[in-house]
Amino acid sequence: MKDTTRHQGKRRQLVQILKDKGITNSLVLKAIGKIPRHFFMDSSFEHHAYQDKAFPIAADQTISQPYTVAFQSELLEIEKGHNVLEIGTGSGYQTAVLCELGGKVYSIERQQELYKKTKLFLTKLGYRPRYLSFGDGYKGLPEYAPFDSIIVTAGAPYVPKPLLAQLKIGGKLVIPVGDDPQIMHRYIRTSATSFEKKEYGEFRFVPLLEDKN
Template identity: 50%
Template sequence: MRNYKDDWYHKGLRKQLIEQLRSKGITDEHVLTAINNIPRHYFLDSAFDKIAYEDRAFPIAEGQTISQPYTVAYQTQLLQVKRNEKVLEIGTGSMYQAAVLAEMGARVYTIERQKKLFEHNKSFFYRTKYPNIKFFYGDGFEGLPAFVPFDKIIITAAAPYIPPKLVAQMKTGGFMVIPVDEGNKQRMLRIIKNEDGTYKEELFDYFSFVPMLGGKNG
């Protein structure tokens, strides 16, 4: 049985990580506080314990990754999350991004298409800390029509296009943060929904994500 400890050593590494994120341009103190409060090493295999706070992505099960902390901070900062907002996350993965959003007080609805990852997160002890996260096994392109509208949507995989069903599930004035494009690099976009159902796009930096795939796996 793995021994989950969060001691002075890990907390010291997190403080260093926060300073690194600041130096890279992350300015939202709510985002930085959330990342500082969450033991990232819990979300990784114990073999990564000593390097869990390096600012890089690591492999998790099913060929997926836990995103680089800078990427998590960057997307979360663009989302401008406020307490009690309803946020849809596409791609639960390790659950780390969902935990950051929940730590900030959002009501998180998160979808995972990989059955094994979904099952792992169901039994992950740390999820009990966040009753404000609801987990779903499903196709991210479909979203969660039964729970609309969402204040914000965050996509944690490279989408080949902006999914129209997800735009339809946003409230007017809502934000979607999404990396778009196939290939090695994606454009980070923030989509803002207009009253007539159209949207405007804001372009930010380029990132590299695993592809967003349709359907369920498992």
């Protein structure tokens, strides 16, 4: 697959749509404008890749709507060199955005099919997350904690305590919570034992899978 001038033009249009919807972070908009989203999707969806919509990928998962990717990324307020944990690698599109923002990205994927495919694919595109893991996102990655930012890219029925525990003081957890739809939450760790919580409206995600074994 190629990244043509037509694709690049469609990305510029997408960036304008996101601006019109209220995304203001210039680095987030630049990342969305740079990354060839059509590479992360089945070729049958290529002509729709720059619509502001979610689309199916392998293992009954989806690539998130660009607005959702931008909205969550903006809430994280990532700075270059920040340690960022992503729960739900999926297609790798959000992972690529986090890398473009300068984050040192650690990512967990629950679906083995996606984990294997995306790990190879991100490397092929030149993205080098610090660590990609096949495992249970509810547990996080305590061995690499604490994190400046944690982003959950699937709908969680509740906020996993291990994720809150793995935040630095001042760190941010952005997570959609609930059944369908979910409410976007941001938690900022203000001390060893306290968190500031804010809600940001309704979104729709596939469920966050838990290891039941």
